[in-house]
Amino acid sequence: MKSPALDYVRVDSLSAAFDAFEAGDGDAQFLAGGHSVVPALNLRLQAPSLLIDISRIPELSGVELCDGWLRICAMTRHAEALTHPLIIHHAPLLCAAAPFVAHPAIRNRATIGGNLVLADPASEFPAAALAMRAEMEIVGRDGVRRVPADAFFLGLYETAMRPGEILRSLFVPPAREGQRVAFDELSRRRGDYAIVGAAIQAVMADQRLSDISIAFLAVGDRPIRAAKAEAALRGGALDGATIAAAQAALEGDLDLEDLPQMPASMRLHLARVLLGRVLGRLGGP
Amino acid sequence: MTMAPDTTAFIGQPHRRQNALRHLAGRGRFTTDLVLPRMVHAAFVRSPVARGQILAVDVEQASQAPGVICVLTAADLNPLCMPWVGTLDHFARMASPPQNILAETHVVWAGQPVVMVIASSRAQAEDACELVVVEIEDQEPVVDGAAALALGADTASPGLASNLCYETVLETADVDAAFAKAACVVDGEFSFGRHTAVTLEPRAVVADFDPSTGQLTVHQGTQTPYQFQDVYARHFGLNEGQVRVIAADVGGSFGMKLHVYHEEMATVAASKLLGRPVRFVADRLESFLSDIHARDHKVRARMAVDANGIITAMEVDDLTQIGAFSAYPRTSAAEGNQVIRLMGGPYRMQDYRGRLSVVFQNKVQTSQYRAVGHPIACAVTEVLVDGVAEALGQDPLDLRVRNVVPDDAYPHTSATGYQFEKLSHQACLARLRQMMGYETLRAEQALLRKTGIYRGIGIAPFIEITNPGAAFYGVGGARISAQDGAIVKLTPSGDVQCMISVTEQGQGTETIIAQIVGEQLGVSPERVKVITGDTDTTPVGGATWACRGAGIGGETALRAGRKLRDQILAIAAAVLQSEVVDLRLADASVIDAHTGAVRLSLAEIGRIATYRPDTLPSGTDNSLTAAQHYAPSGFPFAFTNGVQASHVEVDVETGLVKLLKHWVVEDCGRIINPLLVDEQIRGGVVQGLGAALFEECLYDEEGQLTNGSLAEYLVPMACEMPDIVIGHVETPTLDTILGAKGVGEAGTAAAGAAAMNAVNDALLPFKARLMQTPMTPARILAALGHV
Amino acid sequence: MEQDLTKEITVTVNGETVRQRVEPRLSLADWLRDRLGLTATHLGCEMGACGACLVMLNGRPAHACLTLAVQVDGEMVETLEGLRDRGVIADLQAAFHERNALQCGFCTSGMLATAHALLVDNPHPDRSEIRDALSGNYCRCTGYEAIVDAIASTAAARTIDQGTSG
Structure with a gap:
């Protein structure tokens, strides 16, 4: 399990990163924390000829408020999602999801940008980004564009990013009055890939739910918004009947496949159980 | 007045x-750490398919690759090695195809080595x-x-x-x-998944052949150096004397590395x-593809009980x-x-x-792994016993108390x-009942059930085979030592060294040997240096397998220590012009057996015997080294x-199981070191x-292992494991002076059975x-009717 | 002949400045073990699942198997050898010894790195917090309980020490 031979360059600006990528002739790979790239190299699942280390580009670092949005730059480590005061306050769903991402030492080094760009459908942050209705700020040679999360995750390990582009930051919209969040997942061991996970953000006012978004992870080729379940909840109270309706509606949201170790029907059952539990937590203190 | 301790x-x-x-200081000496001059590295090309015929092997391009010393195929390597066949004579009519190093014409499992690159x-590589x-x-x-x-x-x-x-x-x-x-018969169809050892240090070997002398030195992470010397x-x-196997620190073994x-x-x-050192360290993917796997049983079983709820037979x-x-x-x-053979072991069952x-x-070989056969026999037996309890409407613990072989029936x-x-089943069950607060737990269980919380209690008595003599392998013709050997010596300064054939993988073998030898010689264990794991420096013996380190290795050390004690006392008696019976060893000295007064330090004995033997009376044997071998006889x-007990909570909506607590009452005979015994049990339980809950080597229909990495194969981790409460009953074996039996496999033997009964109790x-x-x-949900 | 891809890196390792040329593909773990002889860092899975290779990177535990040596150019690495020599984990080491919180010893350096960081972040962890912190450290031998005990007793002793000393 040793990486294949490759070249490496560390760049200190975005323009240098683009230059390096172009010089790499289509066979270069950006490297941030490396916690997805390096295991893939060790397993020889990837063999780029060049790694471009973008982890020390100043424009990719930092967490700040920007026009009321929270801007989390790509090199922010997972661990900061648990400790950074701005993230705790302005992106509580990301903070709620963070303890479920792998293990403490991984979180020290792995970057949020790297995680989002990998677009692992079983990963927690993409689902949280989707539920937060966050936007991805992408930079390329031709400039900057912002892509909403639901247009960013396109498929298995597939995003709206074009070759040579770099995810610069995650923009989290400002919180509404009465906003609540909850995250949970079912996994066999702490830190494992989830059997199913759910991230929910909603506004609760006068005992009524509004502005709700629910994103599931580990249910398909990308994080999935549960639009029909959201519709069943919208305007309702967080009571047993409404939750049951949302659980029933979930079948229309998730197109689950049989897995070798678990049939689709059981996965749907678990997604419904989880939805009920996370909604229950949403109503909690 | 109080006696001095x-x-x-x-x-x-x-x-x-x-x-x-050493380990705490980062100074371990693992085979994976070893670097030798001119050492080169091996990697293997493995069969991608589970079964097939090799049509062609082309190594041309690989041979030209940077850094490559050579690329070796079956034609290069297999002629150097006599094929091996995994059969034993006492397993009548057993068949197995001969094996050689690299696949020649056929591949028989996905992962089989076909080409070696150095x-x-x-x-x-x-x-x-x-x-x-x-x-x-x-x-x-x-x-299938x-x-x-x-x-x-x-x-x-x-x-x-x-x-x-x-x-x-x-x-x-x-x-x-x-x-x-029978008044009642319960039956079951069981399936026990394949799993594997996943030692944290993978298999590692550095072979170092010196063509000038014909000497082969193999540094290997193994529990059985002497067996590999012979192999x-x-x-x-080669002549046996030309082969030296050294097992330094071994990062876990559990049967897999023998x-x-x-x-x-x-x-x-x-x-x-090549005439130079070659190193192979399995990476984790190779470990999953080539380490032995374990278990993989399908068992149909039934149990008969009479009208009094006494188990009469199993099939x-x-x-x-x-x-x-x-x-x-x-x-x-x-x-x-x-x-x-272990089925129904704790019970009076006649038939x-x-x-x-x-x-x-066409999968990787399975073979002996910690608690060989025990978890299967124990789970089948104990699940059926719980079935009987349910059928008869009896308490599972009470039913077991009535059925175990009574403590006075041996x-x-x-x-x-x-x-x-x-054995001491009754005493152990009684101790367990009290230790776990059985009645209170049952009351709590009933109460919680009404609130939709489903907890379960599982009980599993067990027996464990330890201290094996020749009955295991020797009688079948295998060249696997049934005995162990020790050399104990007193240094000129009065320190003690013990070279012994049993080996250390962290279970504490060296420590208990130091305690045993120290006690015989009146020397604190810290002053007893124990040397293991080197066929050139220690006597031949079985080493570590089937729980023999304490029972057989310990007895060997005890007898060697006593032999040296007698030699020391004879010299002391000569020096002191005293009688041996009036002398004793304590506090690193020869003391007066009656008054306890110090007569002569061991350092003084060492000095005289080593540097001034001329001052000893003529005819005095000045030997301060004693050798002893020991093989079990008798049983x-x-x-x-x-007996083990597991307390679990099953989330009946998700099928997830939380292990709340685990109890073990164990009787390993005389306990040499309670700290080490308890940690052997805890590790074994986990x-x-x-x-029982996590580990399984999953194969698809093509014979491909589909979860062969540490991300996908689920080993038990800290968050999911319970605290484990341990109690002891001590029934020393009278077959040895020491009275110790093994303990390394007890935890593994019954933990799964207890957990399975606990889960089923929760689902009752x-x-x-x-x-x-x-x-x-998924399986729990399926059992609950979610499909 | 193979193209020379090596890069020069300068890394503070256990307080010493080390300057070497390394191939970019070389992991931090292999660099520490094979080039610097710091064999307390072990390799158990090479994919970040077992925790045997944990080292302190800029003061935080990180997987040396998931990090390339070239990535830590200019940074600070501390292995068990360094923690040991600085004396900052002497009480943890003693507690592990006392409680027999290790058997084969292969997981031990990773366990100590995790425990060290945990007690810096959270001086009074409860047992479930300790188990949670260890969620990425695999031990096949002990069953974990002794390790949890050793960390808990170290935390308790540190609390008492601080209480009495001021």
Whole structure:
């Protein structure tokens, strides 16, 4: 399990990163924390000829408020999602999801940008980004564009990013009055890939739910918004009947496949159980 | 007035491990750490398919790759090695195809080594592996063991008459009658998943052949250096004296590192060929593809009870699926053989029939792993006992109390033919009941059930085979030492050294040996240096397997220590012009046996015997070294016993199980070191729980392992494991002076059975019952009717 | 002949400045073990699942198997050898020894790195917090309980020490 031979360059600006990528002739790979790239190299699942280390580009670092949005730059480590005061306050769903991402030492080094760009459908942050209705700020040679999360995750390990582009930051919209969040997942061991996970953000006012978004992870080729379940909840109270309706509606949201170790029907059952539990937590203190 | 404490009583004390200090300081000496001059690195090209015929192997491009020393095929290596066959004579009519280093014409499991690349670094060796072209014609693999036995089924390996490796039947005369007149019969169909050892340090070997002297030194992470010395000598045509095997620190073994593997044989062969050190360290992916796997049983079983709820008979049919050939030199049949013999072990049951079929399939070899056969026999037995309790409406703990062999009924022979010297099931059950607060837990369980919280309590008494003599392997013709050996010496300064054949993998062997030897010589264990794991410096012996370190190794050390004690006292008596009977050893001195007054320090004895033997009376033997070998006689094995209990909570909506607590009451005879005994038990329990709930080597229909990495194969981790409460009953064996039996496998033997009963107890209100491991959420949900 | 891809890196390792040329593909773990002889760092899975290779990277535990040596150019690495020599984990080491919180010793350096960081972040962890912190550290031998005990007793002793000393 040793990486294949490759070249490496560390760049200190975005323009240098683009230059390096172009010089790499289509066979270069950006490297941030490396916690997805390096295991893939060790397993020889990837063999780029060049790694471009973008982890020390100043424009990719930092967490700040920007026009009321929270801007989390790509090199922010997972661990900061648990400790950074701005993230705790302005992106509580990301903070709620963070303890479920792998293990403490991984979180020290792995970057949020790297995680989002990998677009692992079983990963927690993409689902949280989707539920937060966050936007991805992408930079390329031709400039900057912002892509909403639901247009960013396109498929298995597939995003709206074009070759040579770099995810610069995650923009989290400002919180509404009465906003609540909850995250949970079912996994066999702490830190494992989830059997199913759910991230929910909603506004609760006068005992009524509004502005709700629910994103599931580990249910398909990308994080999935549960639009029909959201519709069943919208305007309702967080009571047993409404939750049951949302659980029933979930079948229309998730197109689950049989897995070798678990049939689709059981996965749907678990997604419904989880939805009920996370909604229950949403109503909690 | 109080007596001064006996400062020489070291046996029974919780001494800390000296060698742990090295690990805590980052100064371990693992085979993976070893660097030798001119050392080169090996990597293997492995079969991508489970069964097929090799059409062509092209190594041309790989040979030219940077850093490559050579690329070796079967034609290069296999002629250097006499093939090995994993059968034993006492397993009648057992069959297994001969093995050699690299696949020649056929591949029989996905992961089988086909080509070996030697390069200046492991990375370069892996680079070159990617350039080797192996052309294989796929054949339909033999995957399912039952289908493999069908008439006309393809055979897993060429040259086999059928896929049956071994079969046997064990029965009493009246078993059918016992079932015919039973008041109640419960039955079950069980499936026990394949799992594997996942030692944290993977298999590692550095073979160093010196062509100038013909000397082969093999540094290997193994628990059995002497066995490998014999294997390498015989299979590579060397004299035994030319082969030295050194096992320094070993990063976990658990039975996995005592089998012969193709890669280790290849590494030795390559070193012989190249005349320089060759290193092979399995990476984690290779470990999953080539380390032995374990278990993989399908068992049908039933149990008969009479009108009084007394178990009268069991009938068991075990299908053990072992991969494409039987492991060498211990075979892959010992596991199943123990399964059918351990069934019903704790109980008075009179009649029994056990059938065993050991079957080939195109998967990696299975063989002995911690608690060989025990978890299977224990789970089958105990799940059926719980079934009886349910059928009769009796409390499962009470039912067991009535059925175990009473503590005053020994010696006892089981229905399967095992002889028990003296066990303590009743005492252990009583201790467990009190320790776990059984009645309180039952009351709490009933209360919580009403609130929709489903907790379960599982009980599993067990027996464990320890202190094996020649009955295990020797009688079958295997060259596996049934005895152990020790050399104890007093240094000129009065320190003690003990070179002994039993080996250390962290369980604390060296520490208990130091305690035992220290006690014989009146020397604190810290002053006793214990040397293990080197065939050139320690006497030959069985080393570590089947729980022999304390019982056999300890007895060997005790006898060696006493021999040296007598030699020291004889010298002291000569120096002091005293009688031996009036002298004793304590506090690193020769003391007056009656008054305790110090007469002479051991350092003084060492000085005189070493530097001034001329001052000793003529004819005095000045030897300060004693050698002793010991093999168990009397009972073929020293059985231990105990009972485990598991407390779980099952989330009946998700199928997730939370392990709340675990209890063990264990009787390993005389306890040499309670600290180490308890930690052996805890570690063993967690390995048992891993298999019960998490660990499984999953194969697809093509015979491909689909979860062969540490991200996908679930080992037990800290968050999911419970705290484990341990109690002891001590029934020393009278077969030895020391009285110790083994303890290393007790935890693993019954933890899974206790957990399975606990899960099923939690599911009782739903009439759901699981008889399959691991008990995954999917399987629990399926049992609950979610499909 | 193979193209020379090596890069020069300067890394503070256990307080010493080390300057070497390394191939970019070389992992931090292999660099520490094979080039610097710091063999306390172990390799158990090479994919970040077992925790045997944990080292302190800029003061935080990180997987040396998931990090390339070239990535830590200019940074600070501390292995068990360094923690040991600085004396900052002497009480943890003693507690592990006392409680026999290790058997084969292969997981131990990773366990100590995790424990060290945990107690810096959270001086009073409860047992479930300790188990949670260890969620990425695999031990096949002990069953974990002794390790949890050793960390808990170290935390308790540190609390008492601080209480009495001021």
